[in-house]
Amino acid sequence: xxxxxxxxxxxxxxxxxxxxxxxxxxxxxxxxxxxxxxxxxxxxxxxxxxxxxxxxxxxxxxxxxxxxxxxxxxxxxxxxxxxxxxxxxxxxxxxxxxxxxxxxxxxxxxxxxxxxxxxxxxxxxxxxxxxxxxxxxxxxxxxxxxxxxxxxxxxxxxxxxxxxxxxxxxxxxxxxxxxxxxxxxxxxxxxxxxxxxxxxxxxxxxxxxxxxxxxxxxxxxxxxxxxxxxxxxxxxxxxxxxxxxxxxxxxxxxxxxxxxxxxxxxxxxxxxxxxxxxxxxxxxxxxxxxxxxxxxxxxxxxxxxxxxxxxxxxxxxxxxxxxxxxxxxxxxxxxxxxxxxxxxxxxxxxxxxxxxxxxxxxxxxxxxxxxxxxxxxxxxxxxxxxxxxxxxxxxxxxxxxxxxxxxxxxxxxxxxxxxxxxxxxxxxxxxxxxxxxxxxxxxxxxxxxxxxxxxxxxxxxxxxxxxxxxxxxxxxxxxxxxxxxxxxxxxxxxxxxxxxxxxxxxxxxxxxxxxxxxxxxxxxxxxxxxxxxxxxxxxxxxx
Amino acid sequence: xxxxxxxxxxxxxxxxxxxxxxxxxxxxxxxxxxxxxxxxxxxxxxxxxxxxxxxxxxxxxxxxxxxxxxxxxxxxxxxxxxxxxxxxxxxxxxxxxxxxxxxxxxxxxxxxxxxxxxxxxxxxxxxxxxxxxxxxxxxxxxxxxxxxxxxxxxxxxxxxxxxxxxxxxxxxxxxxxxxxxxxxxxxxxxxxxxxxxxxxxxxxxxxxxxxxxxxxxxxxxxxxxxxxxxxxxxxxxxxxxxxxxxxxxxxxxxxxxxxxxxxxxxxxxxxxx
Ligand SMILES: Nc1ncnc2c1ncn2[C@@H]1O[C@H](COP(=O)(O)OP(=O)(O)OP(=O)(O)O)[C@@H](O)[C@H]1O
Ligand SMILES: [Mg+2]
Numbered sequence: 001x002x003x004x005x006x007x008x009x010x011x012x013x014x015x016x017x018x019x020x021x022x023x024x025x026x027x028x029x030x031x032x033x034x035x036x037x038x039x040x041x042x043x044x045x046x047x048x049x050x051x052x053x054x055x056x057x058x059x060x061x062x063x064x065x066x067x068x069x070x071x072x073x074x075x076x077x078x079x080x081x082x083x084x085x086x087x088x089x090x091x092x093x094x095x096x097x098x099x100x101x102x103x104x105x106x107x108x109x110x111x112x113x114x115x116x117x118x119x120x121x122x123x124x125x126x127x128x129x130x131x132x133x134x135x136x137x138x139x140x141x142x143x144x145x146x147x148x149x150x151x152x153x154x155x156x157x158x159x160x161x162x163x164x165x166x167x168x169x170x171x172x173x174x175x176x177x178x179x180x181x182x183x184x185x186x187x188x189x190x191x192x193x194x195x196x197x198x199x200x201x202x203x204x205x206x207x208x209x210x211x212x213x214x215x216x217x218x219x220x221x222x223x224x225x226x227x228x229x230x231x232x233x234x235x236x237x238x239x240x241x242x243x244x245x246x247x248x249x250x251x252x253x254x255x256x257x258x259x260x261x262x263x264x265x266x267x268x269x270x271x272x273x274x275x276x277x278x279x280x281x282x283x284x285x286x287x288x289x290x291x292x293x294x295x296x297x298x299x300x301x302x303x304x305x306x307x308x309x310x311x312x313x314x315x316x317x318x319x320x321x322x323x324x325x326x327x328x329x330x331x332x333x334x335x336x337x338x339x340x341x342x343x344x345x346x347x348x349x350x351x352x353x354x355x356x357x358x359x360x361x362x363x364x365x366x367x368x369x370x371x372x373x374x375x376x377x378x379x380x381x382x383x384x385x386x387x388x389x390x391x392x393x394x395x396x397x398x399x400x401x402x403x404x405x406x407x408x409x410x411x412x413x414x415x416x417x418x419x420x421x422x423x424x425x426x427x428x429x430x431x432x433x434x435x436x437x438x439x440x441x442x443x444x445x446x447x448x449x450x451x452x453x454x455x456x457x458x459x460x461x462x463x464x465x466x467x468x469x470x471x472x473x474x475x476x477x478x479x480x481x482x483x484x485x486x487x488x489x490x491x492x493x494x495x496x497x498x499x500x501x502x503x504x505x506x507x508x509x510x511x512x513x514x515x516x517x518x519x520x521x522x523x524x525x526x527x528x529x530x531x532x533x534x535x536x537x538x539x540x541x542x543x
Numbered sequence: 544x545x546x547x548x549x550x551x552x553x554x555x556x557x558x559x560x561x562x563x564x565x566x567x568x569x570x571x572x573x574x575x576x577x578x579x580x581x582x583x584x585x586x587x588x589x590x591x592x593x594x595x596x597x598x599x600x601x602x603x604x605x606x607x608x609x610x611x612x613x614x615x616x617x618x619x620x621x622x623x624x625x626x627x628x629x630x631x632x633x634x635x636x637x638x639x640x641x642x643x644x645x646x647x648x649x650x651x652x653x654x655x656x657x658x659x660x661x662x663x664x665x666x667x668x669x670x671x672x673x674x675x676x677x678x679x680x681x682x683x684x685x686x687x688x689x690x691x692x693x694x695x696x697x698x699x700x701x702x703x704x705x706x707x708x709x710x711x712x713x714x715x716x717x718x719x720x721x722x723x724x725x726x727x728x729x730x731x732x733x734x735x736x737x738x739x740x741x742x743x744x745x746x747x748x749x750x751x752x753x754x755x756x757x758x759x760x761x762x763x764x765x766x767x768x769x770x771x772x773x774x775x776x777x778x779x780x781x782x783x784x785x786x787x788x789x790x791x792x793x794x795x796x797x798x799x800x801x802x803x804x805x806x807x808x809x810x811x812x813x814x815x816x
Binding site for chain 1: 621646647650653656658661664672676677722726729
């Protein structure tokens with residue numbers, strides 16, 4: 001029966017369907033797993049769970065948020081023993097923010113309603129039992145009273161407002177004055193050197209000095225409003241501690257909150273994450289400068305790479321004569337796409353920063369170099385060089401995509417244009433480029449996706465851990481191409497591997513990764529929408 | 544006017560030649576050989592196209608009709624590895640004259656292709672494209688040219704309300720008429736048509752044949768066609784090609800009524816091809 005007709009009628013390709021679909025399933029599982037892991041861990045950062053009080057058999061007590069649970073290293077597989085990691089906070093007292101606890105040694109675990117969660121300007125979070133709020137006149141509001149938590153929240157909000165005002169004065173207005181003074185001093189030194197009158201400069205400097213003093217006084221006045229109110233608390237072991245409310249960023253009652261309040265806190269933290277600046281060696285606070293830096297860099301890179309890539313592709317496809325040279329150039333361009341990105345970083349540093357930047361400095365900023373202690377302007381890493389380096393790196397992607405798009409334009413269209421008496425250039429400009437725009441944009445999308453996630457070359461040519469200023473601001477010329485900037489990709493690397501407290505940084509690594517993925521997806525979606533619009537315009541070209 | 548448009552009819556009606564006389568050898572092809580790489584596509588072709596007349600190229604597929612037509616406006620220059628011998632002159636001047644720019648040649652010699660090839664632009668922009676690339680900016684001139692060309696191509700009534708819509712939204716036949724409008728918008732002296740009606744219905748075909756009659760007053764027209772009826776209806780002279788050679792070239796009347804070559808006779812009567 002082995003050779004029955006029905007057997008031989010079985011389609012021969014059937015096993016391959018299973019085999020190929022298996023490949024797809026493996027790929028999909030990995031992608032979904034990665035996204036799931038990043039999303040669960042990333043969003044968990046913003047969620048405030050209940051905070052248990054854990055008593056151990058040896059008498060110690062911990063108050064903290066469960067961070068993870070795992071099998072104890074070295075415990076037998078047949079009878080696994082688990083241990084838990086709690087984020088207990090109060091780094092200055094506990095010596096670290098996290099503790100590991102053997103599950104077998106837990107004698108009692110309870111949810112104490114009084115527990116208070118605090119985010120602080122320094123030393124990370126704290127989980128404590130509140131005692132009382134004491135203001136500068138010594139008036140106490142004991143923790144048991146109903147008005148205690150609202151009063152604490154009001155104080156924390158007030159402290160935040162004052163910090164914001166101070167920041168505005170110190171970083172914003174004083175920053176502007178400083179920038180102008182800086183350039184005036186250079187002008188003054190130059191004028192003195194050339195024996196030109198410095199009268200006007202000195203007058204202006206005096207005015208700025210006065211303005212500086214004014215701002216300083218304004219700052220002091222605001223600082224005087226800093227609340228002297230203290231929060232008296234007890235830590236897990238019952239020790240009394242006093243925390244100034246001015247150092248608090250946020251307070252919440254993890255064990256009394258309703259679900260709605262937890263959701264509110266979640267979005268509050270998410271907002272801070274997206275819109276604020278980082279604190280505490282980047283392990284807390286927001287990522288606004290890094291998001292902004294990544295966006296500006298990626299957009300600027302796309303603006304650089306698109307014209308260069310398209311022009312090069314037009315030459316290769318439309319003007320260059322086919323031959324061994326052209327084929328060699330094509331192979332080189334394709335190989336360029338496979339060169340490791342760090343190589344581009346080294347090239348960017350060696351050529352763009354030192355050679356190009358150095359020469360530009362000598363030509364255009366000779367004064368600055370001479371009168372400002374040889375501080376380079378363009379001869380150091382910055383946004384411009386980062387964008388250029390990545391543009392160079394992604395150039396082959398755009399060239400290849402554009403060439404393909406150009407060659408996909410139907411021959412009839414090209415012939416019709418030439419037959420109408422158009423020159424070659426008119427045909428390219430009026431017919432070929434518009435018709436291949438969707439294909440070109442596909443290339444730009446790929447280039448953006450690759451550029452936005454790149455870290456290694458950027459570390460060499462201008463990305464920093466903490467940039468004092470954004471690359472775009474209100475000071476002329478508004479877009480500061482020479483400035484160093486922060487980048488999400490580098491931020492992940494920095495948090496994960498350079499952070500003093502890797503446990504504290506871990507959740508932020510996931511949150512930042514999630515953000516980077518979302519950002520790249522958003523950039524791509526934007527470009528894809530534009531491309532689809534263009535496509536719709538040319539639909540029906542092949543009826 | 545064609546008495547019948549039914550392609551299956553065996554009756555062939557021949558139009559009488561028009562009275563007006565122009566230059567007899569307006570387009571003059573002399574001992575023309577043409578090669579695609581090593582392949583010889585045309586062999587010692589010599590023929591004259593009189594001014595303001597319609598000449599039809601007929602012959603079986605692959606015999607070189609399109610190749611010859613595309614040489615008249617040097618469209619074959621786009622193909623790699625081509626070579627030619629002999630000469631083609633238009634109004635006494637060689638089209639291979641180094642002093643003559645290909646662009647100005649193509650502005651004088653319009654072309655309609657077998658497969659319609661509208662640009663992915665609006666109907667209006669398609670029609671005025673040739674004027675735009677010549678640098679015409681004046682809106683009034685463009686509008687005027689657009690309307691006249693579309694009217695001549697028998698498309699005006701169908702598209703006058705949607706000139707700004709994409710040309711790719713037209714039907715196949717409308718697209719072809721749009722391409723004809725585009726080819727005549729800058730009033731070339733010569734119009735080359737490579738099977739312009741192969742995608743059209745009998746009514747549109749009739750309109751285009753009518754258009755050819757009208758255009759003949761001003762333009763010299765060379766048309767490639769596979770339809771004997773069409774060749775008979777629209778042309779004054781007909782050239783029959785076979786395997787890259789010009790077998791017979793004479794007045795259409797003579798070719799269809801009394802061909803001198805046996806091959807021509809056989810092709811016309813449908814006994815081979
Ligand atoms: N670009 C090209 N490269 C090489 N050979 C070509 C090319 N175009 C045409 N040929 C060859 O030249 C010969 C003539 O082709 P041509 O297109 O002129 O034929 P045709 O008479 O127009 O045929 P049809 O009626 O099918 O359109 C054919 O044998 C064809 O294979
Ligand atoms: Mg042909």
